[in-house]
Amino acid sequence: MVALAATLLAAPVAHAGPLGDDFLWGVATSGFQSEGSSPDSNWARYSASGKTHDKVGDSVDFRHRYGEDIDNAAAMGVDVFRFGIEWARVQPSPGTWDEAEFAYYDDVVRRIRSHGMTPMITLDHWVYPGWIADRGGWADPRTPDDWLVNAEKVVDRYKDAGAIWITFNEPTAYAQKEMTFGGISLGDAPKMFDGLVRAHRAIYDRIHQLDPTARVGSNLAFIPAVFGTLDRSFVDRVTDKLDFLGIDYYYGVSLDNTSAIAAATDRFYDVVPQPDGIYHALMAYHRKLPGMPLYVVENGMPTDDGKPRPDGYTRSDHLRDHVYWIERAREDGADVIGYNYWSITDNYEWGTYRPRFGLYTVDALTDSTLTRRATDAVATYRTTIADGGVPADYRPVIPPAFCSLVDPPASCLASGSSNGSAGGS
Template identity: 60%
Template sequence: MFGRSGRPRAARALSALTVAAAAALTAALTGQPLATAAVPGGAHATGSGPATAKFPPGFLWGVATSGFQGEGSFPDSNWTRYVERRATGVTDPYNDSVDFRHRYPADLALARELGAKVFRTSIEWARVEPRRGVRDAGALAYYDDLVRRIRAAGMRPMITLDHWVYPGWVADQGAWDDPRTQDDWLRNARFLVDRYKRQGVIWITFNEASAYLYKELVTRPMNPAQLATMRTALVRTHRAAYDMIHKVDPGAPVSSNVAYGTVFNGIFDAALFNDVTDKLDFVGIDYYYGANLENFSAAYALTGEFWRIDPEPEGLYYVLKNYQRRLPRLPLYIVENGMATDDGKPRPDGYTRTDHLRDHLYWVQRAMAEGVKVAGYNYWSLTDNYEWGSYRPRFGLYTVDALTDPALARRPTDAVATYRSIIANRGVPSGYVPVRRPGWCSIEDPIATCLGTTPTPPAGYRLPG
């Protein structure tokens, strides 16, 4: 009944089936044969240091943005209204953002030059259907060409159907308070999925449902009853959308990316994720900030001062391992990861965008070396953009002075060359020593890290500054 390992043969068989299922899903994402997609490794570091897996040849390197945040010339929507009335958290006018709507061919060229294989953006409902039942032919021509050019550049479209923005007429009918919004949303989603089916799209239904709820709570604003109604509506709509997408675009991977929320992560997951784990083809994770007993600076996210947060790169290692442990049948995809600077200025501690990128990907490689199945990674974002009320937080690989530069020039940061090199070399350099040392007692895995079992980093961590 038992093999040499002491585990029942049935349990070992179930484990093998689980690994095989995750491998198949990873292959569907990457488009690689199962043997390539399933094996996290390749070359490993040698010597006394910890092993880090090279990213496999079919790994999905990407960049991410969203329609409202970058397109400019935006039609009537909940967010154009929030900006106009200077709702809570809105400090800057929207203007034309970084004008992606008219500069997308050049921006796609920048992404292609990085070696990116995925380009994530959203197709904006407010632009496609500015009035109920009336679709804008010009908007559709723009999105048709955008998808065509993404594919022509050798990249795969990752399309978000809802990145927190809905048409003004939906706001007028009560937004998610009104049950009609679920049907209207699904009708629009089906139209878009049917239009872009069989083009290798990776579909995201709702971006960060927890943050969507929070933004509407404080910006719209909503009362607790409305918040509960919206949460229920998002869960029901995602579940219906998942089934619809698989019917209309068979084989296309579908998910709703979760925002990792440090001490609040249980609440964040309860927003939607916990109720839809059977309606996900991969776990999409947005990781920006962690916390430990030496670093609680993630609290600055509550005030929008993202540049004041001290990153915790090793937290991504624990987050990946935890989600893999919870859903071993599913591959993982880091849908968003990045670092804000204060209006483009260097950080006072000397920690650069290059440091941040390399440190985080080092820990991804550590997780993969230990068997975590990671299918892809998107950097947020290709360019600076409108961060929900302000241009001050700068996340872009290319920086853009949206408020002061009429030309909206894209100027490369130090991380452009770094990301290009990482993609070309399938990971950080051999023997890389992360800049940021792990903090003590991480919120991401307190049992392991508070008891002194944190993974041993290579010797010689250097501190910024």
């Protein structure tokens, strides 16, 4: 294959222009994946069980180094800092609240806001307390009510923070991981989704009682070609209780790129990126849910343990290519309101530290100082934010796929035209 970093579209490429002052630029992280010093939880147990490649350990110690990460985000000029408040940390046992841990989250929120950034608070990023695991996790009919007790406590505490709220992170992937590691059985999956839906709908109403202007959503894991089927378990059941739909886009599929199969075994670094797929994903939901604001809650590129990609494609290339296609989606009518880069630092990718997604790389397993080292994309993101997008003459490094299967047949028919256009809706 020709080195992707040297591949340019031969014909003139359509361009949409800057994303505008109302567009939200952000970075993302999550609790268990980055905090370290983990309390008892389903994922602390999975990590200790021998079923994962690496144990979580202290991860990148966001719990004690959050100030540096938040400051680094602010220095890039981002508007939004996404993080999670861990249920297992603030409610270690039924009816018991850890005020010291709430004080930690109080300071996280304070520091984010002191920089003029908006906190994006995730209520559930796949982790629940050990005492919930002992009861059967999401297979237990009491879990939705227990979840709501914690969520209402968190929302009541931060109702005046001007936060954007994420209820459940990637519900279908959440259930898949629970089945993989034994939190639920396949037969329990419908019960889990029923619980997630009920909890989402209830906390949505509670947030809006306390702050009628709040923006509340959930982010889905975009799986090419089958996303519509997966939506039936959660998204389709809560669309009337969403102020925006979050979309996490990492890879596409096309007739000339089937490398996404590597994602099935968590070898995300072996996936050949397909940036135009983010356009097709956004346009698919624009068609499905007209008028629904869309927010790219996660997008990023993993490298294999921090090594450069063999094809020469860089994190900066990946960032600019995806921003280009987001601009195109906005131009073609999709109400895309924001973009978060995943993630501010490398972290624990649900069993392994090998995939490195961070704007700042951290050698969690070998560097006791956990030094944050800027990748090339830090400066690129700073410039992109300041400019409101990519330059008007920008040419994507990776051209449109030949017959994209992200949203067939529309994405196939629109792909690979001579001028780089993906088509409108």
